Amino acid sequence: xxxxxxxxxxxxxxxxxxxxxxxxxxxxxxxxxxxxxxxxxxxxxxxxxxxxxxxxxxxxxxxxxxxxxxxxxxxxxxxxxxxxxxxxxxxxxxxxxxxxxxxxxxxxxxxxxxxxxxxxxxxxxxxxxxxxxxxxxxxxxxxxxxxxxxxxxxxxxxxxxxxxxxxxxxxxxxxxxxxxxxxxxxxxxxxxxxxxxxxxxxxxxxxxxxxxxxxxxx
Amino acid sequence: xxxxxxxxxxxxxxxxxxxxxxxxxxxxxxxxxxxxxxxxxxxxxxxxxxxxxxxxxxxxxxxxxxxxxxxxxxxxxxxxxxxxxxxxxxxxxxxxxxxxxxxxxxxxxxxxxxxxxxxxxxxxxxxxxxxxxxxxxxxxxxxxxxxxxxxxxxxxxxxxxxxxxxxxxxxxxxxxxxxxxxxxxxxxxxxxxxxxxxxxxxxxxxxxxxxxxxxxxxxxxxxxxxxxxxxxxxxxxxxxxxxxxxxxxxxxxxxxxxxxxxxxxxxxxxxxxxxxxxxxxxxxxxxxxxxxxxxxxxxxxxxxxxxxxxxxxxxxxxxxxxxxxxxxxxxxxxxxxxxxxxxxxxxxxxxxxxxxxxxxxxxxxxxxxxxxxxxxxxxxxxxxxxxxxxxxxxxxxxxxxxxxxxxx
Numbered sequence: 001x002x003x004x005x006x007x008x009x010x011x012x013x014x015x016x017x018x019x020x021x022x023x024x025x026x027x028x029x030x031x032x033x034x035x036x037x038x039x040x041x042x043x044x045x046x047x048x049x050x051x052x053x054x055x056x057x058x059x060x061x062x063x064x065x066x067x068x069x070x071x072x073x074x075x076x077x078x079x080x081x082x083x084x085x086x087x088x089x090x091x092x093x094x095x096x097x098x099x100x101x102x103x104x105x106x107x108x109x110x111x112x113x114x115x116x117x118x119x120x121x122x123x124x125x126x127x128x129x130x131x132x133x134x135x136x137x138x139x140x141x142x143x144x145x146x147x148x149x150x151x152x153x154x155x156x157x158x159x160x161x162x163x164x165x166x167x168x169x170x171x172x173x174x175x176x177x178x179x180x181x182x183x184x185x186x187x188x189x190x191x192x193x194x195x196x197x198x199x200x201x202x203x204x205x206x207x208x209x210x211x212x213x214x215x216x217x218x
Numbered sequence: 219x220x221x222x223x224x225x226x227x228x229x230x231x232x233x234x235x236x237x238x239x240x241x242x243x244x245x246x247x248x249x250x251x252x253x254x255x256x257x258x259x260x261x262x263x264x265x266x267x268x269x270x271x272x273x274x275x276x277x278x279x280x281x282x283x284x285x286x287x288x289x290x291x292x293x294x295x296x297x298x299x300x301x302x303x304x305x306x307x308x309x310x311x312x313x314x315x316x317x318x319x320x321x322x323x324x325x326x327x328x329x330x331x332x333x334x335x336x337x338x339x340x341x342x343x344x345x346x347x348x349x350x351x352x353x354x355x356x357x358x359x360x361x362x363x364x365x366x367x368x369x370x371x372x373x374x375x376x377x378x379x380x381x382x383x384x385x386x387x388x389x390x391x392x393x394x395x396x397x398x399x400x401x402x403x404x405x406x407x408x409x410x411x412x413x414x415x416x417x418x419x420x421x422x423x424x425x426x427x428x429x430x431x432x433x434x435x436x437x438x439x440x441x442x443x444x445x446x447x448x449x450x451x452x453x454x455x456x457x458x459x460x461x462x463x464x465x466x467x468x469x470x471x472x473x474x475x476x477x478x479x480x481x482x483x484x485x486x487x488x489x490x491x492x493x494x495x496x497x498x499x500x501x502x503x504x505x506x507x508x509x510x511x512x513x514x515x516x517x518x519x520x521x522x523x524x525x526x527x528x529x530x531x532x533x534x535x536x537x538x539x540x541x542x543x544x545x546x547x548x549x550x551x552x553x554x555x556x557x558x559x560x561x562x563x564x565x566x567x568x569x570x571x572x573x574x575x576x577x578x579x580x581x582x583x584x585x586x587x588x589x590x591x592x593x594x595x596x597x598x599x600x601x602x603x604x605x606x607x608x609x610x611x612x613x614x615x616x617x618x619x620x621x622x623x624x625x626x
Contacts, residue, residue, distance in 0.1 A: 059618075108517070
């Protein structure tokens with residue numbers, strides 16, 4: 001049994017577009033160890049996001065196996081505690097303020113108590129939003145929203161963070177700040193990070209860099 | 219608090235923001251339906267309750283009848299009044315008469331009252347509009363208000379009375395009527411009695427119908443707090459063979475059935491208003507599910523199960539139902555409380571105040587809402603609102619997180 005935080009063997013995924021079969025992933029192998037930071041680069045349509053969705057257990061591969069710390073259980077309940085996901089589009093809940101958006105990750109596991117509240121406040125402070133914890137997403141800038149999303153991803157102290165082009169909707173300077181924050185917090189909390197990006201500089205901040213081309217790692 | 223309950227509350231009633239239009243419309247539609255049901259059933263129940271009260275007021279809760287005439291009514295009245303739970307009993311005689319005043323004929327019902335005991339059973343005195351019940355003797359009558367109006371016979375005028383017994387006599391060439399004096403006008407507020415009834419003494423009724431010392435029945439009033447269904451068997455136990463006691467409910471079973479049927483039909487028809495509100499809630503929740511597709515995907519990505527996502531949206535239907543029903547009950551009860559002011563304002567505007575009072579026999583709009591009625595309305599509204607959330611919830615639960623997150 002593998003001790004890797006995440007291990008994928010021969011992941012393949014095909015989509016149907018009308019009568020056409022598009023092979024997005026053609027047998028991807030990936031193994032990420034604890035504490036590692038891995039970037040996955042690739043041009044648009046190379047299958048980066050599809051791979052990330054498979055790694056997150058959000059979608060099922062046509063073939064291949066996926067294990068999290070050697071376990072094939074990649075269901076919703078385990079995902080809640082094992083993974084933290086950061087999306088390109090932030091996906092904050094508009095009715096909840098920044099603090100409650102961060103706490104939402106903990107709520108899904110159980111009703112949050114004082115320790116969870118304290119952790120959420122601490123995380124917001126670490127992403128530089130202590131003063132804005134009671135602001136609604138509409139009252140925050142794009143960069144601030146992504147910071148809230150990063151804090152939410154770290155809320156349940158996950159073993160692994162999957163970040164899908166987290167700077168895609170941000171300007172260069174804010175994007176770099178977010179990557180710096182994400183990599184820094186991952187190192188600080190010894191959380192494994194898999195970062196999907198097409199920005200060379202951002203990819204370079206990770207300890208291992210992979211490039212996806214035509215459904216396979218080069 | 220489970221996350222799905224928290225999020226359902228926040229989506230319906232967000233903190234620090236305006237009350238969402240979606241929530242307001244859904245809650246108001248349920249509230250209006252519930253309020254309408256409460257007002258209509260309250261007033262309908264009031265009509266039924268008022269009519270029941272009038273009937274019991276004029277005939278007592280229990281009637282004793284025989285297949286033919288009751289002969290030894292003195293001993294029956296004595297035995298019945300000794301039964302626990304009985305407040306009083308009074309014999310009566312009844313039948314059709316022909317009454318004539320200044321060549322104006324009428325064919326009213328006659329009601330012969332035993333003046334010694336009638337007030338123990340029926341408080342007729344309080345219904346006398348003109349004259350007095352004490353003035354009634356064996357040569358006088360009291361007319362119901364409708365009959366008095368129809369004949370135009372004033373207090374002190376003399377009427378001529380013919381009975382079927384007189385008309386059936388073949389040994390006389392000229393039928394001589396019985397002349398009686400009008401000593402009062404009585405209005406009990408019950409259309410059937412008020413339209414055409416002559417009240418007279420029992421002795422006069424017996425005389426007119428040739429009953430000698432027999433009567434047609436005995437009315438019984440039960441003691442306060444006694445249950446008529448328990449008293450009836452006790453009375454039957456002391457009655458001779460061939461004579462039987464019936465509760466008021468038994469005697470008016472058909473009428474009560476019609477009243478209940480009307481009420482049930484009204485409830486059935488008006489429940490469609492709540493059903494329409496539930497459809498509105500459902501369509502608005504469906505729009506919400508479409509609007510929140512990406513958030514549903516996020517919740518799935520955060521580890522929420524499909525069941526929990528379904529509960530979150532179903533709960534929104536329940537919450538709309540709870541708030542809407544609560545508001546509807548308050549609005550409905552408030553409208554019922556001010557019903558007479560509203561009716562007065564409305565009839566004042568339309569000029570139909572007197573007509574309303576004359577037609578319905580009530581100067582005030584009655585109201586009677588049983589706890590069972592409120593329970594049925596509340597349960598029906600809550601069930602329909604909950605069902606309204608089921609389809610949107612099922613659609614939300616079927617969304618795959620990865621597809622939901624990709625949706626535009």
